[in-house]
Amino acid sequence: MQSINTRAAILSVVIFFVLMAVWEFANQAPVAKKAVTEYEILMGGSEPQARVPNPSDVAILAYEELSQPFYDKGPNDKGIGLQMLYSLQRVAIGYLLAALIAIPLGFLIGMSPLMSKALDPFIQVLKPISPLAWMPLALFILKDSEISSVFVIFICSIWPMLINTAFGVGSVKRDYINVARTHELGRLRTAFLVILPAAAPTILTGMRISIGIAWLVIVAAEMLVGGTGVGYYVWNEWNNLDLTSVVFSILMIGVVGMILDLMLARATKLVEYVE
Amino acid sequence: MSQYFLDAQGLTKTFPTPKGEESLTVFENVNFGIKEGEFVCIIGHSGCGKSTILNILAGLDEASKGVVLMKDKEVVGPSLDRGVVFQNYSLLPWMSTLKNITFAVKSRNPQWSKEQVLAHSMKYIEMVGLKGAEHRKPSQLSGGMRQRVSIARAFAIEPKLLLLDEPFGALDALTRGMIQEELLNIWGQTSQTVFMITHDVDEAILLADRILLMTNGPHAEIAESVVIDIPRPRTRTDIIHHEHYYTIRNHVVDFLVKRSKELSNPELRKVKKVKSDKGLRYPTEVNPATGDIEEVNHPHFSDVETELEKKVINMN
Numbered sequence: 001m002q003s004i005n006t007r008a009a010i011l012s013v014v015i016f017f018v019l020m021a022v023w024e025f026a027n028q029a030p031v032a033k034k035a036v037t038e039y040e041i042l043m044g045g046s047e048p049q050a051r052v053p054n055p056s057d058v059a060i061l062a063y064e065e066l067s068q069p070f071y072d073k074g075p076n077d078k079g080i081g082l083q084m085l086y087s088l089q090r091v092a093i094g095y096l097l098a099a100l101i102a103i104p105l106g107f108l109i110g111m112s113p114l115m116s117k118a119l120d121p122f123i124q125v126l127k128p129i130s131p132l133a134w135m136p137l138a139l140f141i142l143k144d145s146e147i148s149s150v151f152v153i154f155i156c157s158i159w160p161m162l163i164n165t166a167f168g169v170g171s172v173k174r175d176y177i178n179v180a181r182t183h184e185l186g187r188l189r190t191a192f193l194v195i196l197p198a199a200a201p202t203i204l205t206g207m208r209i210s211i212g213i214a215w216l217v218i219v220a221a222e223m224l225v226g227g228t229g230v231g232y233y234v235w236n237e238w239n240n241l242d243l244t245s246v247v248f249s250i251l252m253i254g255v256v257g258m259i260l261d262l263m264l265a266r267a268t269k270l271v272e273y274v275e
Numbered sequence: 276m277s278q279y280f281l282d283a284q285g286l287t288k289t290f291p292t293p294k295g296e297e298s299l300t301v302f303e304n305v306n307f308g309i310k311e312g313e314f315v316c317i318i319g320h321s322g323c324g325k326s327t328i329l330n331i332l333a334g335l336d337e338a339s340k341g342v343v344l345m346k347d348k349e350v351v352g353p354s355l356d357r358g359v360v361f362q363n364y365s366l367l368p369w370m371s372t373l374k375n376i377t378f379a380v381k382s383r384n385p386q387w388s389k390e391q392v393l394a395h396s397m398k399y400i401e402m403v404g405l406k407g408a409e410h411r412k413p414s415q416l417s418g419g420m421r422q423r424v425s426i427a428r429a430f431a432i433e434p435k436l437l438l439l440d441e442p443f444g445a446l447d448a449l450t451r452g453m454i455q456e457e458l459l460n461i462w463g464q465t466s467q468t469v470f471m472i473t474h475d476v477d478e479a480i481l482l483a484d485r486i487l488l489m490t491n492g493p494h495a496e497i498a499e500s501v502v503i504d505i506p507r508p509r510t511r512t513d514i515i516h517h518e519h520y521y522t523i524r525n526h527v528v529d530f531l532v533k534r535s536k537e538l539s540n541p542e543l544r545k546v547k548k549v550k551s552d553k554g555l556r557y558p559t560e561v562n563p564a565t566g567d568i569e570e571v572n573h574p575h576f577s578d579v580e581t582e583l584e585k586k587v588i589n590m591n
Contacts, residue, residue, distance in 0.1 A: 175365045178335055181353040183382045183432070193378060197369040273369040274414035 020055045027054050053244040058251070061244045076236065078228070080252055086228040088256070090146075090221075091214045094153025098210065102158045103203065106165025107191070110199070116166065123162065131156035131217050135224055145225040152221045157210035164206025168199030200271035208264035215257045230256075277344055279308030280468055281332070281436055284555055285341035288327050301327060302495040305341070306555050307487055309436075314462065314469045316479035317497075318527065319489030320535060325472045329440050332470060333359045345436060355383050358434035362441040364421040366413040366428075373409040376400065376428045383432040399431040400424075402461055419450035423457070430461055439471035443478065452511055455481060463508060476527050480520065481509055487558065488530050491539040498538050501527060502562040519564035526563035 029051065053061075069081025109116045131152045138148040172195050180190040222231025230253055237245035286305040291298045301324035309315050319325050330336035332343055334353040343350040345357070359365075366375050376396040384392070400409050403423040413421050422442055429437055442458075443451040455478060462469065462482075473479050479486045486501040505517045514520055560569040 175361065175363060176367060178353075178359075178361070179365050179367060181335060182333060182355075182357070182359045183379050184353065184355050185382060189382075194367065197367070200369075271369075274412070275368050 024054050024056060027051060053247055057244045058247050061248050062251075065245075065248060075227070078233075080230070080233065080249060083228060083230045083233040083249075084252065084256055087218050087222060087230045090150050090229065091153055091211075091218050091260075094150040095157045095211060095214050097150075098154045098158040099161055099207065102161035102206075103165050106162045106203070106206075107169050107195075109162070109166035110169025111195075116170070123159070127159045127163075132220055132224065135221065145227065149218070149221040149225045149229075153214045153218055156217045157214040160209040160213065161203070161206040164209070165199065165203045168202025168206075169195055171202075172198040197271070197273070201268060201273070204264065204268040204271055208261065208268060211260050211264055212257070215253075215260055219253060277308065277347055279344075280311040280313075280346060281309040281470070282344040282347075283307050283328070283332070283341070284344070286328065286331060286338045286343070287340035288324055288331070288336075289339040300494050301492050302489070303340075304556075305495075305497050306557050307497055307500065308557060309468060309470060311468055312466045314471070314482055314484050315487060316471045316473050316483035316485075317487040317489060318473060318476065318479055318531065319495065320491050320531070323489045323492040323495035325489065326440055329359075329438050329470065329472055332436070333357050333438050335359075355432055356435045358429035358432050358437050360422075360425050360429045360437070360439045360442045362444045364413070364418075364425045366421060366424055368413050371410050371412055372400065372405060372416070372424050373397075375413070375424060376431050379428050379432050396431060399427040402430070402464075403427045403457060417450075419446050419454060422446060422454060426454070426458060426461070430465060430467070433465075435468065437467045437469045439469065441472050441474065444474065451475075451478070456511065458482065459509065476524055476531070477511075479527070480505070480523055481511060481514060485560075486527060488527065488535070490535050495539065497558045498534070499530065500558040500560045502560060502567075504562060504564060522564045526561070 065080050069079045069084075071077075071079040072082060109119055134152055134155055135148060138151045139145065142148050142151060176194050176198050177190075180194045185193060218229065219231035219234065222229035223235045226232050226235070230249060234246055234249045234253075237243075237249065284306055287303040288301045289298050290301065301322075305328065307315075317325055317328070327336055331338050332350065334350050334357065350357075353359075366372075367378075370378065373393075373396060376399060377392050380392045380396050381387070384395075387395070397406075397409070400406055403426055405420060405423055405427065408416065408420065413424065416424065422445075426442065429439075443454060446454065459482060469482075471479075471482065473482075480503055483503055485503065487497050488499045488501060489495050490498050501523065503519075503523055505514050505519055505523075561567070
């Protein structure tokens with residue numbers, strides 16, 4: 001009997017290969033009934049319909065792309081790694097700006113019932129707006145597609161951080177506050193020595209939700225804005241009718257998203273405490 | 276000038292109830308004094324407001340009426356002069372044992388160097404027998420060890436008054452006995468003034484110079500102040516052989532079982548009230564072993580009260 005982890009890993013691999021096999025064999029090109037003319041070949045006539053690429057095609061492309069991820073052959077042909085870096089840069093700037101505003105503001109809301117009540121209507125109205133709905137306004141005001149996409153990331157990642165920070169700060173145990181009070185800690189020392197560490201796990205959870213949303217939104221934003229980035233890459237390959245590249249980039253978006261999430265999960269572990 | 280180090284005068288706590296019903300008075304007209312270096316325990320049934328009284332002394336809560344004076348200065352808000360040990364330890368779980376104490380020592384002595392803070396903190400960690408565990412987090416300690424850290428922290432800030440809110444309530448009997456003796460030991464070395472809440476009569480007799488007895492709530496009052504004249508140093512095993520031990524114990528248990536209820540009877544209280552309205556009336560000091568009863572009279576307190584009343588009128 002192996003440990004549950006080993007067994008789960010074996011099962012994952014089995015499921016993976018079964019799915020790939022089903023995909024590969026259910027997706028074979030029909031065998032041509034008769035010889036095709038040159039004209040038909042040019043028209044793609046040997047296949048009555050365009051097909052989703054097979055896993056083997058994707059694997060071959062993935063190998064080629066990943067062996068030179070950072071090549072740059074003009075605006076229409078950049079390596080996947082380079083495109084990822086563009087996207088990650090936008091996410092990083094928008095996300096960090098959001099954190100810079102959301103965490104102090106969340107602190108204020110969490111500590112002051114007055115501010116909490118006063119700001120609540122604004123948050124409730126602004127929070128459910130799809131970040132892409134801001135795009136036209138952002139493009140008009142900021143007059144720059146690059147900055148606009150960063151703004152969209154900023155606006156979508158601010159809410160989970162803001163709400164979680166406010167909640168975490170607001171629900172710090174009375175006991176901890178009393179410890180701070182009986183030891184005559186000043187406001188600043190109370191904030192940094194007691195409230196911040198007490199609320200840190202909740203704040204980090206908000207940051208983890210935010211990075212997930214930011215990564216979802218950047219793809220859509222770059223499809224709209226174009227130019228560079230992994231979202232643009234997907235849309236550009238669709239326009240090139242290169243579905244193999246589309247499937248490959250979809251997988252890469254998933255992998256990078258997972259890495260981002262894992263990083264925040266690690267960070268959350270660091271600040272967690274057992275009562 | 277008060278003759279006491281800590282003087283609680285006319286404390287009353289009223290909680291408003293929703294929908295304009297009659298508000299709930301947990302305790303009223305609570306008067307007591309503690310002399311410097313004295314160890315005083317307070318016993319009463321749940322709901323009589325002991326913890327609220329302790330929080331008022333700490334400055335964490337406010338009385339609806341009355342004042343607390345410490346060295347003739349009114350207690351307003353919490354202060355490092357009054358160290359508190361809570362029943363649930365109240366350690367900061369993200370800090371190590373050592374950090375839990377150094378941050379308190381640093382607050383008390385901001386001008387100290389790092390080495391001084393460390394040495395002072397380690398001294399108290401050793402005093403409670405936790406040397407070697409100083410880098411562990413509270414979650415890695417047993418309940419008894421956590422309460423030791425909490426006690427070490429309270430003593431390390433060297434407060435003028437130590438407030439203990441049922442510090443051993445969550446501990447098993449064996450651990451409790453050990454920590455009680457440790458507490459006695461440390462107290463013997465520092466001669467702190469201590470005010471402690473407990474439910475345990477034996478614990479109170481072991482530790483205290485006096486036991487304050489509270490009637491049942493609502494409208495609870497401190498009815499008696501029992502003097503414990505068993506000589507120190509005391510140990511758990513020796514005090515039970517002292518001739519006064521069982522007399523005192525029976526007196527206190529009898530109070531908790533019978534009189535705490537009888538005295539909170541509204542009919543009886545009416546009579547008492549007439550008496551206690553004559554100004555600040557400190558609980559009768561009783562020594563059950565010798566039968567000495569001393570009515571603690573403070574003629575000058577009627578003046579204090581009129582002054583207080585004037586203050587209240589001015590405030591209104």
